[in-house]
Amino acid sequence: MVRRGAGRRAAAGRSRRDRRGRCLSHQLAVRLAVAAAALCLAAAGPGPSALAAGGADPYAFTDGARSVTGATSTTDALPLEPGRTYRSSLPGSGKLYYRLDLDATSTAYVSATAVPGAGTTVAATDGLRISVRDARGASCSSQAARFGPSRSPHPVAAWGAREISSGRPLCQGAGSYYVLVERVGAKASSSDTWPLELAVVSEPPLQRAGATSAPGSWNSASPQPVTGQAAERAGGAGFAAASTVGQGVWRTRIRPGQTFFYKVPVDWGQQLNAGVELGSSSGGSGYVNGALTLSLYNPVRGFVEEAYAGYSGRQTSAALAPVPPVAHANRHGFAAQVKGMRFAGHHYLVVHLAAQTADSFGEGPYGLVLRVRVDGTAQPGPDYAGRSEPGQLFEVTAHDRAAATPAGAADGSAALRALAVGGIGAGTVLLAVLGAWTVLARRRADAL
Known part of the structure; x- marks a missing residue:
């Protein structure tokens, strides 16, 4: 009786873990599908709403x-x-x-x-x-x-x-x-x-009073x-x-x-x-x-x-x-x-x-x-007695400098669009990413 009860409890535990694993796998797959679909839409380029008369794109107002x-x-x-x-x-x-x-x-x-x-x-x-x-x-x-x-x-x-x-x-x-x-x-x-x-x-x-006149001289010659x-x-x-x-x-x-x-x-x-x-x-x-x-x-x-x-x-x-x-x-x-x-x-x-x-x-x-x-x-920079609003507006960070290079992070979305259009294709990108996340979901389920 004790062994049969323990077996039933073990089976119930395995069933609960299987259900949790399937649920997690489904949730991860759904999240991936949404993210990958958004990636493919971005890779496909601008839609009809982005093409105004005369080729002019609509102005991108600040989000929020x-x-x-x-x-x-x-x-x-x-x-x-x-x-x-x-x-x-x-x-x-x-x-x-x-x-x-x-x-x-x-x-x-x-x-x-x-x-x-x-x-x-x-x-x-x-x-x-x-x-x-x-x-x-x-x-x-x-x-x-x-x-x-x-x-x-x-x-x-x-x-x-x-x-x-x-x-x-x-x-x-x-x-x-x-x-x-x-x-x-x-x-x-x-x-x-x-x-x-x-x-x-x-x-x-x-913090302290600064100069009250602009610099008297600077290089005003047109550079090469x-x-x-x-x-x-x-x-x-x-x-x-x-x-x-x-x-x-x-x-x-x-x-x-x-x-x-x-x-x-x-x-x-x-x-x-x-x-x-x-x-x-x-x-x-x-x-x-x-x-x-x-x-x-x-x-x-x-x-x-x-x-x-x-x-x-x-x-x-x-x-x-x-x-x-x-x-x-x-x-x-x-x-x-x-x-x-x-x-x-x-x-x-x-x-x-x-x-x-x-x-x-x-x-x-x-x-x-x-x-x-x-x-x-x-x-x-000058010794400000406080912060700007919005914050850090008058600063240049290491991230800013990195983004300003040809391989900068700011162009990452453009690189993804180029990948999707240039040979692999948006469908292949979607399948590859879905496959990777499915494997990850199964591993997480097996670990439970």
Whole structure:
């Protein structure tokens, strides 16, 4: 009787272990199938929703960005919090207000990115303006961003700030400040509405007072372009989706109307230079003024400068004018190109090919080469008396540097897509990964 009871208990135990093993195997297989299916979808490339008119990809807004509605008066303005990104919309006419509730020690920055739809008619002087004002209406800062000679709809961004400085008599106290975003130019009264992305950043003060003037001299000579074998690196579709690149030569293909975003880690004391080249077309004739645009933005998405090049079907290029090495004291300079280079961190290179290029030379795609140079040795940063919001925004990490290489981790998803398309195939990848996880599930079940 005792032996028969023990046998029944052992059999029941084995049955429970078998059921648990089968359950775990099923759960692991289901999880793998979902993950592998997602991998294969990514490997298959963009779906129909990613192909807008004229070859332009939709703008990639920041994941998790909050929706906020701009007010028509300061009385009803909704608050924006430092460290957060928001989605809003900018009508063709009128002015929109948002509120900042600030302390008396931190500098606050707000960037506004307008995203006109593909096919929108814009003039060179059209764009948006952002300004920050105190509770009495005094202006703290103002900047406008325009489409320029490309006359092609694409994301454009401008920035405003409430800066803490002993040399500024206005906008220094704690309290409510107001962000004003408005359309400018001939089309400012048009009926179309532009999607809008707002990014809010705070910068802590220094532990000790620093320099009150920008560095007096720096190497402003145009450097020799970077040469060497080009590495493949497709551009992202927005600031949050920007592809990481570092010093080197990078290539991809671009269609008329597309805008590519890249980010370059630039540390304190380092100097960034960049240029872009557009390959020749296989046919067509004519000339497109301002067809190629290269824009530079700093880590808070603040506009620094841009360069243009026309296109006649032959290879053309555009290069940024030299900017100074990154230094905290650059904020005390007079030129926008100097004042914008005030932070370490990711600096953004944004490339746009005018939509009307297709009218003269076809839909492409066209070969695109980006040449990036980062000169100088990284130096210790300023002694901040606190942290930025979002955190670590003004730092360059070892991971950032690794991602900026041709074999960087930031391009891992692209490598997987290449694997799936280039020979093994998405189906084979799925089967291989499913098989591996099935073996793992069985081993775990046997161990129970």
